[in-house]
Amino acid sequence: MLVSGGPRLRGRYHHGDLAPALVEAGLAQLGERGPAAFSVAEVARRVGVSTAAPYRHFADRDTFLAAVAARAATLLAAAMTEAVDGLADPAERLAGAAGAYAAFVAEHRVGLDVIFSPGLRAVRDTDLAATGRAVMSRLLDPSRELAGDGALHLVEQVVALAHGYGTLDADGFLTADRVTDxxxxxxxxxxxxxxxxxxxxxxARAVVPPSRP
Amino acid sequence: MLVSGGPRLRGRYHHGDLAPALVEAGLAQLGERGPAAFSVAEVARRVGVSTAAPYRHFADRDTFLAAVAARAATLLAAAMTEAVDGLADPAERLAGAAGAYAAFVAEHRVGLDVIFSPGLRAVRDTDLAATGRAVMSRLLDPSRELAGDGALHLVEQVVALAHGYGTLDADGFLTADRVTDxxxxxxxxxxxxxxxxxxxxxxARAVVPPSRP
DNA sequence: GTCTATAGAGCGATAGAC
DNA sequence: GTCTATCGCTCTATAGAC
Structure with missing residues (x-):
């Protein structure tokens, strides 16, 4: 999303609302280059401001990344909600949420790994923590209906499955020797x-681990 | 593995067999920092040689990384083989291989994403390609017994599951809100x-996708 | 085959002009 | 609030001494 007038203004570039524009551009860049290559300078260039400008709005790289992750978590929660909207069967809801999660990770390269990243936990972004919980509840709610006390175990398994699909797809593994389209x-x-x-x-013994002696 | 005399020699550091030592150190560093942060300079420092030394043995960073990935793939194939050794039931073999894969990815941060990385494909490391196929066959063989024509689909699902477990564990997600030890x-x-x-x-409709109209 | 030294690049972050 | 300019750091890769 860019201000009216187009992306490329000559000379000074005055921006109405730089912070959200940076977050949006950061999200796009995250999807293209991945979290490891995430760079404040490159996002600034993408928006058309100097590399110093972001530091007026975000304390440092991690704070910025946390804001982008929080935005991603919001979109992820929305995508998961939409995917299960109108589904009654809890198995369908859990699987639908897993599918939406995988597709989101494949496209945006952000998942629970980034949202709950230990590196970003130091920043203590309230939005990020709250939205992370929202994402989890989309999975936990149907899982509780299905597995009761074993809900956490079932969620762990489904999350691992969905996360694996998302990351492998993002890394080009699934597209390489694609067996279906x-x-x-x-x-x-x-x-x-x-x-x-x-x-x-x-x-249920498949879900809950054996009790310890 | 370091030459006798200890890791820290003063002055000149003569090494018997630098190339394999670099690969081994690269493997260790990969496990600690991840593939994205992989740095030739830091591996050289870890071994105790100058940052220029590795370039006598490897053309560039990617070639070096491919060699490390090939070494990892060898270890991974061995771990998977050992995990399924003596198991007759194909389901047990496939699941055992998946468990070994997940643990390896969690510890070494190398999986099929790195082994079949498009970035490393340009290097065309023969060892890497061959060992990558060896890893796949540990999964494909039992899968064929189980699913026949649907073997590739089943492997994809199991690989995604195991990869998700490995990466999430490596990123500290599973340990964070650990529900079991x-x-x-x-x-x-x-x-x-x-x-x-x-x-x-x-x-089998759960495995094979619906035929297209 | 390993060293020192260096070029060249990118990034994080800050200082000070406007 | 954004700019230009800059410092300090790390990395890749090469050149040349030994």
Missing amino acids: EPTTARARRAALALIAGASGAG | EPTTARARRAALALIAGASGAG
Whole structure:
């Protein structure tokens, strides 16, 4: 999103609302280069401001990254909500949320790894923590209906599955030797359904770890 | 592994076999800092040689990284082989390989994403390609017994699951809100068993995508 | 084969002009 | 609030001494 007049103004570049524009550009860049290559300077260039400008709005790189991650978490929660909207069956809801999660990670390269990153935890971004919990509840709510006390275990398994689909797709592994042209969303969703079926169907012992002696 | 005399020699540092020592140190560093932060200079420092020394043995950073990845792939294939050694049931073998994969990724931060990385594909390291196939066959062989024509789909699902467990653990997500003190290996293995059960048990339609109209 | 030294680049962050 | 300019750091890679 750029101000009216186009992205490339000559000379001074006055911006109405730089902070959100930086966050938006940061999100786009995260999707293209990944969290490791995330650079304040490059985001500034992308928006068309000097490399010093972001530091008027964000204390340092990590604070900025946390703000971008918080924005991503908001979008992720929304995407997951939309994906399960109108679904009654908890297995369908959990699998739908997993599919949306995988697709989001594949596209934006942000998932629970970044949202709950230990590096960003020091920044203590309130938005990030709250939205992270929102993402988790999209998974936990249907999981509780399915597995009761074993909900956390089931969520862990489904999250791992969805996260794996997202990251492998982002790294070009799934597209390399693609066996279907089915999108990531559908593949992850179907795999999650199988996992859920196997975890609950073959007995809850598949989900809950054996009690320790 | 360092030459006798200890890691810290004064003055000139003569090394018997620098190349393998660099690969080994690179592997250790990969596990600590991750592939993105992988740096030739830091590996050289870790071994105790100048930052120029590695370039006598490897053309550039990517070639070096490919060699490290090839070494990792060898270890990974061995770990997976050992994990399934003596197991007859193909489901147990596939799940065991998945557990070993997850644990390896958690510890070394190298998985199929790095081994089949598009960035390293340009280097065309023969070892890397061959060992990557060896890793895949540990998963594909039992999968074929289980799913026949749907083997590739099942492997994709299991790989995504194991990769998710490995990366999330490496990023500190699983340890953060740990729900068990069960190790990653066992968790990923059990989740894989559930997935396999659900994929084959509830009908093969869970594995193979619907045929297109 | 390893060293020292260096060029050249990118990034994080700050200082001071406007 | 944004700019220009700059410092200090790390990294990749090369040149040349030994």
